[in-house]
Amino acid sequence: MSNTISINIKSSCASCGLRDLCLPVGLNSNEIEILGNLVNHKRAVKRGKYLHRTGTSFQSLYAVRRGFFKTFILEKDGRQQVTGFHMTGELIGLDAISAEIYTCDAVALEDSEVCEVPFSKLEEISRVIPSLMKHFHKIMSGEIVKDHEVMMLLGSMKAEERLITFLLNLSGRFSKRGYSSVDFVLRMTREEIGNYLGLKLETVSRAFSKLQEESIISVNNKHIHIHDMDRLKNKVDV
Amino acid sequence: MSNTISINIKSSCASCGLRDLCLPVGLNSNEIEILGNLVNHKRAVKRGKYLHRTGTSFQSLYAVRRGFFKTFILEKDGRQQVTGFHMTGELIGLDAISAEIYTCDAVALEDSEVCEVPFSKLEEISRVIPSLMKHFHKIMSGEIVKDHEVMMLLGSMKAEERLITFLLNLSGRFSKRGYSSVDFVLRMTREEIGNYLGLKLETVSRAFSKLQEESIISVNNKHIHIHDMDRLKNKVDV
DNA sequence: CGTACGTTTGACTCTGTTCAATTGCCGTGG
DNA sequence: CCACGGCAATTGAACAGAGTCAAACGTACG
Secondary structure: OOOOOOOOOOOOOOOOOOOOOOOOOOOOHHHHHHHHHHOOEEEEEOOOOEEEOOOOEOOEEEEEEEOEEEEEEEOOOOOEEEEEEEEOOOEEOHHHHOOOEOOOEEEEOOOEEEEEEEHHHHHHHHHHOHHHHHHHHHHHHHHHHHHHHHHHHHHHOOHHHHHHHHHHHHHHHHHHOOOOOOEEEOOOOHHHHHHHHOOOHHHHHHHHHHHHHOOOEEEEOOEEEEOOHHHHHHOOOO | OOOOOOOOOOOOOOOOOOOOOOOOOOOOHHHHHHHHHHOOEEEEEOOOOEEEOOOOEOOEEEEEEEOOEEEEEEOOOOOEEEEEEEOOOOEEOHHHOOOOEOOOEEEEOOOEEEEEEEHHHHHHHHHHOHHHHHHHHHHHHHHHHHHHHHHHHHHHOOHHHHHHHHHHHHHHHHHHOOOOOOEEEOOOOHHHHHHHHOOOHHHHHHHHHHHHHOOOEEEEOOEEEEOOHHHHHHOOOO
């Protein structure tokens, strides 16, 4: 048994590589054990499939274990707005707590896997694990802060600034997960980027081309390479 | 703070008219009593004064008891983005939980009064009052949903639609508080509206004038009267 | 009661959209 | 393996909506 690779059945969180990004942040090993017992159901979501849809009854949050998601809301007239892109360790479904119904659609942009977190149980155990409650509140609050940043982006930035801000945001999140901050593959289309940024896909494409012209980045379809991070940042004075 | 006036009344929440809008929603009288003992510090904020500023250390949430606030964030280059307008019964400061620092400035747009809610104490008692915890989570989640709606507005609506959506939103909130839904006074300037909606003040003014042309509303400076709610709603197909 | 600020309106400019044509890429099936 | 079809991305040209600049007016606040 000693040199056997153990397959995590019991406490999935304890052995998960995303421990430092996800819900267990700040918990001791005993507490992680308790949380792990609650989060014991995984679910695979193929590229293009829905994790959940608007209007369905809310039971669980989902933590992205592997893959990439987008969430979006719909107007009556069919217009849609991408509200976020979600990568490993991030929680999906926080919007649904309020009315106990999902308020957006969540779609996998590549073959993905999520951990299901039954929300009422999470609330229960967070009563006895204060640090879990605290961390959960911070996650929700962080979501609000993130949304305010998007409001700033949509409300007062020009096309190029929006795209750069978006790239820098992705870059930072990849880096935090151990991937390159200057070399990555976009999982979403130009249209999805544009929708998120309040721009048309052609405008996104033109902005990419311009940054490439200036040799700040190279764009090969979905593959992005950032050559000059400083100049990129200077353009949005970060 | 020097311009703070604190008053101590036993269980302020129990006797507060905002009981059904604010934190105490869904609590029994005993629980309201406990909450009221925690929320015993009121603070007056004169028009134009700051309730809190970006970067200062977070201790408390604030519930608006009387008056009207705006919150906004600042870019390095001085650009600002209004992130919300807040009326009676609404909580200010949810953004600050995440980094334990306020991420925005909050300014009173008229002489106002807030109830201070020490956050760590709120977390403590919410451990023993599950319905308080549940309601607090719903408030935070509702904030996220609201922000997503603003993202939709900023990302895919035209100037007139944005303004109408804004008016309908205010109208509904006034109505919920027992005020007229068709006749109200704006507390903010055209510039503040524009900033919130991602428009210039001139564009806001023109959109108001156009709606008045069409006899859908009348605008007398800050005083708005909605003559034809149906036509107003039809323009954004709600 | 006067002044400073907020608002309205007009004329012009510019950024991003729309429409359209073309190219590039990738998976499927012959 | 290559050819095909369909989707995604790029690029150009014309257009429209909102921004900018400027002037005049109204009001409410001290």
